[in-house]
Amino acid sequence: MLKLENLSTPDPKVPLKSLSANFEAGKIYTILGRTGAGKTELLRTLIGLDPISEGAIHLDGSDLVSTPIRAREMAMVYQQFINYPHLDVLDNVAFPLRRKKLGKALARAKARDALAIVGLAGFETRLPSELSGGQQQRVALARAIVKHARILLMDEPLANLDYKLREQLREEFPRLLHENAEGIILYSTTEPAEAMQLGDELIVMHEGRIVAQGDPAALFDSPPSVDVARVISDPPISICAGEIRDGALLFSDGSGAGATGLTLSKDGPVQIAIRPDALTIGGDIFATVKLAEFSGSDTIVHLQLPFGEAVMLVDGIHEFHPGNPLDIMLDPTALLLFSHTGANITERTD
The missing domain is CATH 2.40.50.140 (Nucleic acid-binding proteins)
Structure with a gap:
């Protein structure tokens, strides 16, 4: 279980304010909030990119705050894709496995499987500069998937993709958890429909706070506050x-x-x-x-x-x-x- 206890951060733009939450293995948690609600700051803090000012983060009882980023068993996909421009698509995806000293042939085989999941089979030898923005985002997603990380952090990862492809990839996320029973997916979005369709549990953020957490349908039917009602409703x-x-x-x-x-x-x-x-x-x-x-x-x-x-x-x-x-x-x-x-x-x- 991933556990947050009174987590706060010193970020001057969107500080997190006394966040407490539990994330159980085998579930997809969608984090819904408007731009500036603190979604990205939460994911960056979990993976260790941003410091905390108060509180604690534990994974199965172990302190994560003092754990180096590479040892946190996490992978993150950003809304703005990040790829290695000098590597072809296959080696971009295989890179984290090679860094872990996995053999080249096995790393590339796993990378091909991940590319197939995101619909990029046949693109292995292309460079990132030869891809569209949506294709580059899928390369970044495949690189996160191939790590088979305990916790997958996704910061609006499908925002740059077309509707049909978003639907296809959403169907893959539950399968990823089925293959990794100890896995946890945290998926941030500004779209209420996406949050409610994808998440086993919905977390609503507003101005750096978690203002609601629970079953998506139940929160929609009975939002606990007017702020939650505004965030969760579209139109x-x-x-x-x-x-x-x-x-x-x-x-x-x-x-x-x-x-x-x-x-x-x-x-x-x-x-x-x-x-x-x-x-x-x-x-x-x-x-x-x-x-x-x-x-x-x-x-x-x-x-x-x-x-x-x-x-x-x-x-x-x-x-x-x-x-x-x-x-x-x-x-x-x-x-x-x-x-x-x-x-x-x-x-x-x-």
Whole structure:
């Protein structure tokens, strides 16, 4: 088990702040956060590239902080690929094995297997300068895979690859763990869908802290705070000011939000979170289109409502023009409620 205890770092840009977490063998942990949340700093600290100011890192009870980088049983893949320009693809991938004094023939055989995993069979004799950016990233990924490291750290490793290839490589990660039962994969991303699809457990980071950890579906259904709800939602969740008054849920303009399926707490200010699929066309809420954009086979519509701004997800490709009026319906069963301090206070009726 990899264990972090009150881990902090002195990095002036994105310091880690009292991180504590356990990572069990045989699992993929996706680390989700916006740019600047501390994801890269966490991975760099684990592998030993950045120092710590407080706390501890242990692997199976052994102190990692005092362990040299090469002895940490870790491999890291960066978003910005790093390859050796003077070596061909095969020797780039075989390099860490040769450094460990593995025989040349065996090292190259293992390197060929790793290249096949990332879809680069047949590229063995090319130099990095003869490859595209995506192909160079795959070489770096193969070099990390071939090490068969106990812990594989991946810092947005598929960001520069096309959609189809990302899907193919994601399917390989569970197989890598199947072949290495003691292995742990930590995979950072800014994409909520990728984090929830890939991870056995999801870790959400915000401003250098771990703000949530658990089952991806459970965290999506019930984010513990408004910060987690914002990070985990794509298209973005909309947060509107409101209040509970005399047993009714009201938006800031005094209109009723509806409370079907909700148990309302005591009177007072609340933050009302509206998921994009909670809004549909055809209802009694007047809205004005601010912006529309396409995402895959869906249309994301940014709306101005009487009580604030919100985002609506519409199935299919549709044209909406800025300034167009729409009548919108809100599904109150899809709302989330947060306190004025940001804690989730949503209570569902049976």
